[in-house]
Amino acid sequence: MNDVWVLAGPNTSFRQLLLGKSRLLFDRLWLPRFCNYTFLGSDTAPVGHGWHPYFMAPEKADVYSLEIEQQGYYVIDHDLIPTGELVDTFGASDLKPIGGTELNHCFVLEKGNVIKVKLINSINGREVEISTKGYPYMQVYIPPNRNCIALEPCTCIPDAFNNQVGSRYLKPSEVWELQFDITIKA
Template sequence: RRRAWRVIGMGASAEAGAWVTTEIATREEAVSVAEWPFPFRLSLRVSLLAGRLRSDVTLANTGDAAMPFGVGFHPYVPTPLGPRGDADACEVEIDATERWRDFIDPPATVTPVAEDEWPRRPLPLAEIAPVRRTEAGVSRNATFLRRGSDGSRGATGRLIDRANGLEAVVTCSPEFPAMVFYTPPGIATASLEPHTCIPNAFNLTGPGRPDPGLVVLAPGETWSGWYTLHAARLR
């Protein structure tokens, strides 16, 4: 996370908006196998068009062995989304079918999410149970997966601010079926985090276990996915 990315292109136009493309490659950057055991080339294109922020990521396995991997983003938005109301009244909704717990210490506990329960039903922050309490405040952290039969889209998350008539929406390509919801203690912000897999997926796979979504690239294979973040007025 401390390595610099190389800027390989940038520009702006009425059709594409403003954009910048960056890249990091393990061989060019002399990344040691101790830091990451598989050679790869990773590019990230960030664009802004009509108030919609989009991140496109492409990963290529440049080695001669199969490479497991996971990608996650951590976009934060302030709560509330405007001058009225307060953070606790903001609601969170995630289109998920499973909730994952205890995945740091396998085996994970996976439970289905019914249509009438959170996060498929919006719930105010004040009613979402914290996982940690500190002098600075409470922290909330919950992990979900959308397992759809059609595979047409990934996870979708909404932060709804009825006092200001606004919502922040995170939309993902099918390559991002997982989403982590997090609020840090003492900071009025929330994160709806797109993930390609459940965190710690490397240690969660195995016979008889639920699929955490770990992606494995063959030598020379390329993977790509995207997510968007935008604000919209509530209807």
């Protein structure tokens, strides 16, 4: 059976990547590898950045395993706003089956130059790897119907303008460089 990964991209509602025996349809040109932001204002400004790729497959999210180089995750309240409490996972980064786990977690990634997150299909072994530089957090979300998994690299946690976790302020003419790559292994 083929896996279908749907990725949102600029200037289009969706771009589709079909992983099968003979086809790999992926126009990498629409997904920026490097992001460079230059602030053009005259005073400092708060900024935050995140990507929101959703990976969809015929199987439910339950057949996947996830590996994140992370230090913990932020607890959220009933309105999905982080409470400020950080659950320490003691740097756990082993490959873990998702199974029926409900996920809407903002993980704190391990400190380092380039961070990698892997999603592996336990039925056919297909793998998605996200590498980031400059994104210290990864929001992982599985919707109630469990037909996809979002792996969302971000520079701050949700509600950062209020909680200040991961907040960054750019000065006039300051350049901010970020990197984000997706690698598919069929």
